[in-house]
Amino acid sequence: MKSFNYVINDELGLHARPAGLLVKEAKKFSSKITLTKGERTVSATQLMMIMSMGVKKGAEVTVTVDGADEEEACAAMEKFFQENL
Amino acid sequence: MEQFEGKSIFRKIAMGKILFYEKASAVVKREKISDPAAELARLDAAKEKAVHQLQQLYEKAVKEVGEAGAAIFEVHQMMLDDDDYCESIRNMVEQDGVNVEYAVAVTGDNFSQMFASMDDDYMKARAADIKDISERLVRILTGNDSDMSALEEPVILVADDLAPSETVQMDKSKLLGFVTEHGSSNSHTAILARTMNIPALIGVPIQKDWNGKMGIVDGYRGVFIVDPDEEQIAKAKAQMEEEARKAELLKTLKGQKTATKSGREIHLYANIGSVSDTAGALANDAEGIGLFRSEFLYLESDHYPTEEEQFQAYKVVAQNMAGKKVIIRTLDIGADKKVDYFELEPEENPALGYRAIRICLTREEVFRTQLRALLRASAFGNISIMFPMIISVKEVRRIKEILAEVKAELKALDIPYQDVEIGVMIETPAAVIIGEELAKEVDFFSIGTNDLTQYTLAIDRQNPKLDEFYDAHHPAVLRLIQMTIDAGHKGGAWVGICGELGADMELTEQFVKMGIDELSVSPTFILPLREIIRNMD
Known part of the structure; x- marks a missing residue:
């Protein structure tokens, strides 16, 4: 299992479009990928659940990756957050 | 006559029959x-x-x-x-x-x-x-998905709320404006309304019995008038005629090439001063951004804008322009543009003083922060960087050294960036005279005609007493422009104009004949200029 923390930089927070792209990216991997903010954890493939977390600019999320391709998936996720959020 | 207040989404005016829309x-x-x-x-x-x-x-x-x-x-x-x-x-x-x-x-x-x-x-x-x-x-x-765009006559649409798919499906030529009770200025409908040039009001307490009555949506004052009187109708008509004249140009020239009859293409770009101006640039069919004044980031802030703040602004514009060229001018303050936290000392003669690139090259940290933000944003679109107030080749070489160092830093950190085109503003007679040497150092020139005129004629445009001596079309300035174009081409740089003269329609033909490659103007001038150029031989 691998994980990293990320502080959201985007003005609008984790809003609809990047959330959608995130889901697309997460679905490329067989590993189970989750997002945690505070008490709540949702799967990175659940678009509406991700949006419903209301992650704003400055909030910290933890991304956890667990599975056969976790190395690759975790690197891809980190890259995705840096480029889009 | 009844009048209702609402929040205006777009400053335009429209008059017509009201259609009260209920979801089917x-x-x-x-x-x-x-x-x-x-x-x-x-x-x-x-x-x-x-x-x-x-x-x-x-x-x-x-x-x-x-x-x-x-x-x-x-x-x-x-x-x-x-x-x-x-x-x-x-x-x-x-x-x-x-x-x-x-x-x-x-x-x-x-x-x-x-x-x-x-x-x-x-x-x-x-x-x-x-x-x-x-x-x-x-x-x-339910098999009830025929599109609701079958409007027979132009209407002002009144609805509780409108979904984005409803506004985009509509036949825009039949939609004069819309008024809703709900919806926010943040909603996609509001954003679409703005970019589509449709006047819109939200937060208006709507009534079903308005259906079929006459209405005026006044996006300038934020009011919706139902059953207007004669005077209001006459006033609205006058405003609409003015708008219609512009809209007519828009309709026929949007999406058309900017080229003379003989096929010479000129790039028509937009000058913008903030991120939100991009919408106007796109609405007027700008082929790119020829001058993005980065000063707003500094002027609107009470501290030096961080790399991240700048990066976000540049990135958004690059993304919105979706691959079209976006030329961003580095910090141009000093002279008439003052920013408190820069703590610039008062000068006897600010126009000839400590400003623009002169600040950047002596306060390198400020400059490097901006260059880093620009390069990072370059990974998200087609960004070019332009430097103001250049008078020597030495300055350009120093800028290129700094730029190369910043690129190396990014590379070491594995932060993506693109190889950007770089250019200089031609605003001083000195830059014109050494134009060929400068052109060998950069990819393009952009002529800042306001400063070039002021420095050539030695006339302060702020001083009204000098008006009788001032000539916007002074032959010296026009000859300098010709010299700049020739020198640029000889040295391998393309040449544009981003100052006010670029939008001067009396000169457009002359500029094209001189060999100009690009004109960058306020968004509303793009289509009128395109018309002139398309009518040239």
Whole structure:
């Protein structure tokens, strides 16, 4: 299992479009990928659940990756957050 | 006559018959079904059709309002594909044995409730998106999905709220404006209205009996007039005639090439001063951004803008322009533009003083922060960087050294960037005279005619006493422009104009004949200039 923390930089927070792209990216991997903010954890493939977390600019999320391709998936996720959020 | 106040979304005016719009979706009935598999097959077919419709809407919106405004239809497609949303519908059909229309309607309500209850305005607005996709599915399932764009005469649309897909489907030539009771200035509908040039008011207490009456949407004052009197009608007509004149140009020239009859192409770019001006640039069919004044970041701030703040602003513009050229000018303060936290000392002669590139090259940290932000943003679009107030080759070489160092830093950190084109502003007679040497160092020139004129004629434009001596078309200035174009081409740089003279329609023909490659002007001048150029031989 691998994980990293990320502080959201985007003005609008984790809003609809990047959330959608995130889901697309997460679905490329067989590993189970989750997002945690505070008490709540949702799967990175659940678009509406991700949006419903209301992650704003400055909030910290933890991304956890667990599975056969976790190395690759975790690197891809980190890259995705840096480029889009 | 009755008058209502609302919040204006777009400053325009429209007058016409009111159409009171009610959603046709009506009530979905709950029915018992016996074959869940058949019901779910209907769901899959409807989803496929919905995705197809959304893709078409997306393509239509990209053409009309650009990539950023169209993104919502891509998000809708993703939402339709959401696992939780689909599973909830499936569960209801399989376990409760209900018809799929009902399952979609209930699921849509539940999910949209979830967003409506969030304490974030942006997320609250997403409740409308979920309703929108659910209603689309229901319309397809009930065979009631003929598009609602069949408006027979131009109308002002009055509605409780409008979904983005409803506004984009409409025949824009029949839609004069819209007035809604709900919806926020953050909603996609509002954003689309702005980019589509449609006057719109929100927060107006609407009444059904307005249907068929005459109305005026005044986006300048934020009022909606029902049953206007003669005087109001006359006033609105005058304003609309002025607007119509501009709109006529828009219609015929949008999407057309800017080229003379003999086929010489000129690039018509827009000058912008803030991120939000990009919408105006796109609405007027700018072929790129020829001058993005980065000063606003510094002028609107009470501290040195951070790399991140700058990066976000540049990135948004680069993304909104979707691959079209975006030329960003580095910090140009000093002289008449003062910023407190720079703590610049008062000068005897600020126009000839410590300003623009002179500040950047002596306060390198400020400059490097901006260059880093620009380079990082370059990974998201087609960015070029332009430097103001250049008088020597030495300055340009120093700039290039610093730029190379910043690139090396980014590379070491594995931060992506593109190789950007660089250019210099030609604003001083000195720069014109050494033009050929400068051209060998850079990719392009952009002539800042305001400063070039002031420095050539030694006339301060702020001083009204000098008006009688001032000549905007002074032959010395025009000859300097010709020299700049020739020197640029000889040294291998393309040459544009981004100062006020660029929009001077009396000179457009002359500039084209001189060999200019690009004109960068306020967005509203783009289409009038395109017309002039297209009529040239």
